[in-house]
Amino acid sequence: MKKSVDIMWKSYLQTVPESEREEKTYTSWAFGSDADMAKELAELVRTGEKTATCSLHMWYEIEQEVLPFKGEINIITDWDGEAEAVTETIDVQILPFNEVSTEFAAKEGEGDKSYDYWRRVHVEFFTNELKELKKEFDENMLVVCEEFRVVYKK
Template sequence: MRQISIFLFLILVGCKSETKNKSEIETDNQSEMTTETEDGIDKSVSEMWNDFTKANTEFKNDEIPESDFFHNNEKEANRLAELTLTGKKRASSGLNKLYQQYNADLPTVGTKQIVTDFNGRAIAIIENVSVDTIPFNKISKEYAELDMGTNTEPLEKWKKAHWDFFESFLKESGEKPTEEMLIVAVEFKRIWPKNE
C-alpha cells in the first residue's frame, strides 16, 4: 500500500492540461480549509470512517484507509468524486511502469480508500474488487465504461485520455507510451455511503 497517493494522483479520467503537484495543493488548501485536523487531513475523512465503522462493526479495529482524490486538477477531481458517489465510476487505471518506478506495491483486492474532493473532503469509501494488469490495447469497452463513468464512446474517451496523460508523464523520463504498455486496471465498489 506504499505510495498509494502517488498512484491515485496518476489515475486519470478525462485528463485536462491544468496540473498541480500534491504539495502545491496542500499549501493552497491550508488556509481555505477550516475543518482540517492537526495532521493536515480534513476532519470529514475520520468522521466518514467513524460513521462507516459504527454501521459495520466488523471493521471497527481496522486502520483508517488512505484518502485522496482522483486526477490532478480541481474540476476533474470533483467530477470524478461525484461519479464515484453516484456509482457511475467503478474503476481506475494506473500505469504499471510507474508502480515499478516508485517501487510501490500494486493495489490489492479488499483494499479500501476514502475518495475525497479536490479540497480533501470525504465523499465516499470504496473497496477494490478486482485488480488486473492488461496491455493498453486490450482494455475492453466495458472496463472503459466503468472507469470513465459514461456509456458514450467510453473506449475512445478512455484511450485518448489515458494515452495523453501517460505520454506527458513518460516524457519526463524520455520514454513514449506504446499500445502494449501494461495498465493496472482496478475495479471497485462504493461501500459508503450505503446505496439507498
C-alpha cells in the same frame, strides 16, 4: 489528513460489524491531475457511474507503492482532500493498455462511456504523466485496472 476523511472513516466503520473494525485500514487519495478532474471523477464515484479506474503500472514501481488489491479500502477525496466516498476494491488486473476491454472502459464511467472516449482521454492523460519521466506512451505499457464498489458516501 483532513478532518472530513477522519469523520468519513469513523462513520463508515459504524456500518461494519464490530468484530471487523480493528482490522480495517484505508488510504485516501484523489483522482486525476487537477482540481476539476478530481471533483468530476469523485462525483462519478459517488453517483455510482464510475466503478473502475486504471493507472500506469510503472508509477507503482517508481513510487514503491503497493499495488491495489481485492478488499482494499480507499477514501476518495476531492483535490483539497475533502472526503467524498469510501470504496472497496473488488478486482485488480494488470495488462497491456491495448488489451483493456470495452466493458472495463465503460465501468470507468467517463464521457460517453465508449471505448474510443476512454482510449483518447487515457492516452492523453498517460502521455502527459510520462513527460515528467521523459518517457513516451506505448500501447503495450502495463496498466493496473481496478474495479471497486462504493461502500459509504456522504
